[in-house]
Amino acid sequence: MFVRFLDRFEEAFISLLMVAAVLLIFVAVCQRYSVSLLADLVSWSRANGHESLMGMARSTYRSVAGINLLWAQELCIYLFVWMAKFGAAYGVRVGIHVGVDVLVNAVGPRWQRLLVTVSLASGVLFTAIVAWIGGHFVYGIAQTAQVTADLEMPVWIVYLAVPAGSLLMCFRFLQAMVHYLRTGEIAHHEPAADLIAETEQGLSENQGARA
Incomplete structure (x- = not known):
């Protein structure tokens, strides 16, 4: 839920x-x-x-x-920062991040499982460290009275995107690792497959409507 x-x-x-x-x-x-x-x-x-x-x-x-x-450009930058951090977490969930899998495909199933697990665990560790450091930095800057140039909003709100997005990304890596250990499957985005599925679904709906 x-x-x-x-x-x-x-x-x-x-x-x-x-x-x-x-x-x-x-x-x-x-x-x-x-x-x-x-x-x-x-x-x-x-x-x-x-x-x-x-x-x-x-x-x-x-x-x-x-x-x-005059504040529009500044706000757009902040919106894109938040979008990028949460978009990165979304990318982990659906498997759209670029990865080099030459070594993984060159070894046997046993080593493949080990390499994939290590890579996912490394993602969990790295994003957890970034979230912790980012949270410490945001807490420190929140104790000051720093505001942005045009919007004059507290700077810590802008930097909060780093620990928040990294924490969500850490959860997504952990979720992907648990799912892989249970099922042996990892999320992988295939644009061509999605396009074919959408086309087939559209054709099925058209045929159903004609019938």
């Missing part, structure tokens, strides 16, 4: 961060280009004697230029 909730939360959180970053970038870019276009429209209408159009364009320009989005 807890693992299922964690899976859904992880997917929803990453999707939310991604949507928020894309929308924020879209709005910021639209605002920037709108200011430029409105400035050109004001110049053009003044040069051609369109007083009413110039007044409307100037009023709109002031309204759009008055929107303060």
Whole structure:
């Protein structure tokens, strides 16, 4: 039950961060280009004697230029940092991380099991160390009054992504190792297989609808 909730939360959180970053970038870019276009429209209408159009364009320009989005770039960076850390944990769960398995495929089943277990255990150990060091660093910086440049939010909130994401990644490595020791299977993402499965599912649904 807890693992299922964690899976859904992880997917929803990453999707939310991604949507928020894309929308924020879209709005910021639209605002920037709108200011430029409105400035050109004001110049053009003044040069051609369109007083009413110039007044409307100037009023709109002031309204759009008055929107303060200087903080958008900073927030997008922080959103991508959190997205990357939790996305890395998600990658461990579904098996999309790049791995070199030449040595594993060259040895027998017994050694394969040992090498895979050692590699997963190393992932558990490494991410646990990063989570511990990151947590210690966040705790130390939380005792200060440091804030970000534009948003003026506490800096420790930004750095919290490191221990939080690493801890989740550690859990995913541990989960993958336990699953491998029990079943001998490890998560491995195959984009081509997923595409074929989706295509077959779509064809089946179309045939069912026609029937």
